[in-house]
Amino acid sequence: MERLILSLRQRTAVAYIHEYTLKMGNQKLYKGSLQTIILKLLVSNDKMYGYEITQKVKELTKGELQITEGALYPALHKLEADGLLEVEVAKVGNRLRKYYKLTESGAKETASKLAEMHEFLRTMQQLVNPKFSLE
Amino acid sequence: MERLILSLRQRTAVAYIHEYTLKMGNQKLYKGSLQTIILKLLVSNDKMYGYEITQKVKELTKGELQITEGALYPALHKLEADGLLEVEVAKVGNRLRKYYKLTESGAKETASKLAEMHEFLRTMQQLVNPKFSLE
DNA sequence: AACTATACATAAGATTCATATGCATCATAA
């Protein structure tokens, strides 16, 4: 993130300019699957914090899916509010981290959401599969 | 669709009540894929009209995906406005049908969208695949 | 001193779809 320093009399205003990586054309296809992705990661990794999730997803998808913070944090807050995740705040150095983990009800919901996801993938696979071009 | 007849002096007001089939829990996962589905069907079927598309999708997905009219018609209009589809109006009996078919540019765009879809499915498959639970 | 990465957060707007409604024709069942 770039930083611009603007002198204003005795005061100093600091404007932060975030940089964004280019998005793939198919980013919009991921709409609706964010919750499931987060939950699935927490099945595999027990506990994770927000920034870690974005990095893990980027790594696992070889950069194809970039979870934006504006999507991630509200999603985490909602999952927590719905009782699917619980938070544990940790201080690392002088920095804050919020670790999320599945609750019992969250684990159940994850199984359900993963089943739906598999069904969706199977169905969509068939719809766009060239083998079905005869239909 | 049920019909209610209401007598109003000499005039007759008719109210139509549409009935809706129950949606699957994973309907929201399809968000973002409607255009691709329509285009793909038009590769396989040359020309189709709106209602036919909804029925075909219902059939192909064994009822799992129900394209609503509120989603379909605006989508068709947009694809037409973008020059990907062209319309041919037909009269069947006393009834109107609007047949849609791919334009040249629409065929190209379809190939591109299908490639994105396959990439998406592959990536998502890996993300939620149990084999990756060790990550 | 500046820049990059790490780490949280929210507000405003865009996109995409579901819901609800409206209108009309045609076939079939009551």
Added chain:
DNA sequence: TTATGATGCATATGAATCTTATGTATAGTT
């Protein structure tokens, strides 16, 4: 013959979900 369901088009309103943009702060690297 009348009611109903299926066929066929359409749009408006709102909900959900994300992108974009911004704000703040610490820590390491150039």
